[in-house]
Amino acid sequence: MRRSSPCRCDPFARRGQARNRNAGQGxxxxxxxxxxxxxxxxxxxxxxxxxxxxxxxxAEDRPPNGLCLLCHSQPGLTARxxxxxxxxxxxxxxxAFDASAHGREGCVDCHxxxxxxxxxxxxxxxxxxAIRATACKECHAEANEGYLDSVHGTLVKLSDARAPxxxxxxxxxxxxxxxxxxKEQERAGICAGxxxxxxxxxxxxxxHEAPSPDLLPSAYFAERFLVILTALVLAFAVIHVExxxxxxxxxxxxxxxxxxxxxxxxxxxxxxxxxx
Amino acid sequence: xxxxxxxxxxxAAVASPVAAPRTVPLPRExxxxxxxxxxxxxxxxxxxxxxxxxxxxxxxxxxxxFGDLALSQWWVSTLGGLETVRWIHRSAxxxxxxxxxxxxxxxxxxxxxxxxxxxxxxxxxxxxLRDVLQTMLHFLGVAPEKPKFDRFSYLEKFDYWAVxxxxxxxxxxxxxxxxxxxxxxxxxxxxxPAALAIHSDEAVLAVGWILVMHMFxxxxxxxxxxxxxxIFTGRVSARRxxxxxxxxxxxxxxxxxxxxxxxxxxxxxxxxxxxTAQDAAPVLRPRSVDGQLGERPAPRLGEPAPTLxxxxxxxxG
Numbered sequence: 001m002r003r004s005s006p007c008r009c010d011p012f013a014r015r016g017q018a019r020n021r022n023a024g025q026g027x028x029x030x031x032x033x034x035x036x037x038x039x040x041x042x043x044x045x046x047x048x049x050x051x052x053x054x055x056x057x058x059a060e061d062r063p064p065n066g067l068c069l070l071c072h073s074q075p076g077l078t079a080r081x082x083x084x085x086x087x088x089x090x091x092x093x094x095x096a097f098d099a100s101a102h103g104r105e106g107c108v109d110c111h112x113x114x115x116x117x118x119x120x121x122x123x124x125x126x127x128x129x130a131i132r133a134t135a136c137k138e139c140h141a142e143a144n145e146g147y148l149d150s151v152h153g154t155l156v157k158l159s160d161a162r163a164p165x166x167x168x169x170x171x172x173x174x175x176x177x178x179x180x181x182x183k184e185q186e187r188a189g190i191c192a193g194x195x196x197x198x199x200x201x202x203x204x205x206x207x208h209e210a211p212s213p214d215l216l217p218s219a220y221f222a223e224r225f226l227v228i229l230t231a232l233v234l235a236f237a238v239i240h241v242e243x244x245x246x247x248x249x250x251x252x253x254x255x256x257x258x259x260x261x262x263x264x265x266x267x268x269x270x271x272x273x274x275x276x
Numbered sequence: 277x278x279x280x281x282x283x284x285x286x287x288a289a290v291a292s293p294v295a296a297p298r299t300v301p302l303p304r305e306x307x308x309x310x311x312x313x314x315x316x317x318x319x320x321x322x323x324x325x326x327x328x329x330x331x332x333x334x335x336x337x338x339x340x341x342f343g344d345l346a347l348s349q350w351w352v353s354t355l356g357g358l359e360t361v362r363w364i365h366r367s368a369x370x371x372x373x374x375x376x377x378x379x380x381x382x383x384x385x386x387x388x389x390x391x392x393x394x395x396x397x398x399x400x401x402x403x404x405l406r407d408v409l410q411t412m413l414h415f416l417g418v419a420p421e422k423p424k425f426d427r428f429s430y431l432e433k434f435d436y437w438a439v440x441x442x443x444x445x446x447x448x449x450x451x452x453x454x455x456x457x458x459x460x461x462x463x464x465x466x467x468x469p470a471a472l473a474i475h476s477d478e479a480v481l482a483v484g485w486i487l488v489m490h491m492f493x494x495x496x497x498x499x500x501x502x503x504x505x506x507i508f509t510g511r512v513s514a515r516r517x518x519x520x521x522x523x524x525x526x527x528x529x530x531x532x533x534x535x536x537x538x539x540x541x542x543x544x545x546x547x548x549x550x551x552t553a554q555d556a557a558p559v560l561r562p563r564s565v566d567g568q569l570g571e572r573p574a575p576r577l578g579e580p581a582p583t584l585x586x587x588x589x590x591x592x593g
Contacts, residue, residue: 226477
């Protein structure tokens, strides 16, 4: 989910007409008036308290989606950023949103920091930072962990510009459909956007869940086997080195205690040769 | 071989096999300065390629595995970003795989064309298991003597075969990760997460082994410190050879000091006096290269080994 309108001044300026107008003079359309009326009504219902409260579960106090949609269902609206740029606001099709997998969610469930009006400006973020700050993980915590553990997560952690965000593969959160409704061909097509030629077999290559005997058994057993092998081999190595050194120290000590009459005793060789 | 009979507690066991019958004992100084050529030039180059590519691979691979660490993030951005790091990693991987091919061709040439069976000494045998056991018992003070190694000790054999295993596992999975779409053309999709698990876990095993075992045995051990140069110069002093590889040393000794021409080298007219050009110190002519021991013809494939020579592969406890 990209918040596209970090807006510090007038969020209600219509694109085109707002350009030559002062920021404070944007309230000239009937729907804007409606919005203000609605805002006043909503504030009675506790919106101002919700806005002042820290983001989090807002269950009862959250503003109804309809309030947000007063503006955010209007394609073509722009908002002015802190730098004075006009940028289109995110416009949501209410019908498509209702029909999406997220149709029962409230706007501020994901956009917790946008509950206040006027909206606080978003800090400028690197892309990787924006991905990590994504709201998706609030509900999809396990998937997010699996994502960060995957190759895609490596791109995120190491600030690669190509790191895919949730929405890059899963689509706009406002129209997203449950995974079971996707055809394999459609999903493979999304992979092919970055991995040209990817077919349906490529789908298994990425999972947001940790490998288990049921899911990705080959990765699961390969990992188990290698962890055990690593532990055994490194334990052998450490023990071997320690005993080798200990034996050398003992021999050295023995030789020194008995060498008063013999003079210096050269070093003993390694037990297993020096080539290892 | 007086020099090997010095009263040294740990060497007493080593000295006995060296006291093989010698017709003309060498003066003490000469023995001390004699060296054995243990690695030929190909083997030295192979090791340098392996070592340098391994270091680069570790330095560019570990930050990708541990991307959460601030150190990794700093290092990757210092090198120019993940894409750069990945290409450095892939280039070094290419060098390592090429080195492996080089070694296989070298082995094929030695055994197939030159008909030398020397490389087969690397094959593990039952003696290696006994050697492990005896070494452990010796470490613990139970067995008075260390095992007597032939050309390759069990650790050296382990190291060698571990590289084969590691190249197969890490190189194979690395190619799958480098070409994931093409890999799914003939592999199931879940081969890719499996390859990622194999690649990174096996790499940690390899780096751990090198850091513990190789660093100790080739660098940090008090009797080696600061480092064992034989893999770079190819040469090991006779004294150390006799101590570390007594069985092979005995074989070298029993063949006498005047070996025949070695493959790839011009025959020396005066073997005893001939010093190689780069040798500043007076040394005897190198008397052994792997598999070429003395004047007797090298064992050939399909023929029984000469009776005087111990079996090539293990067996001679």
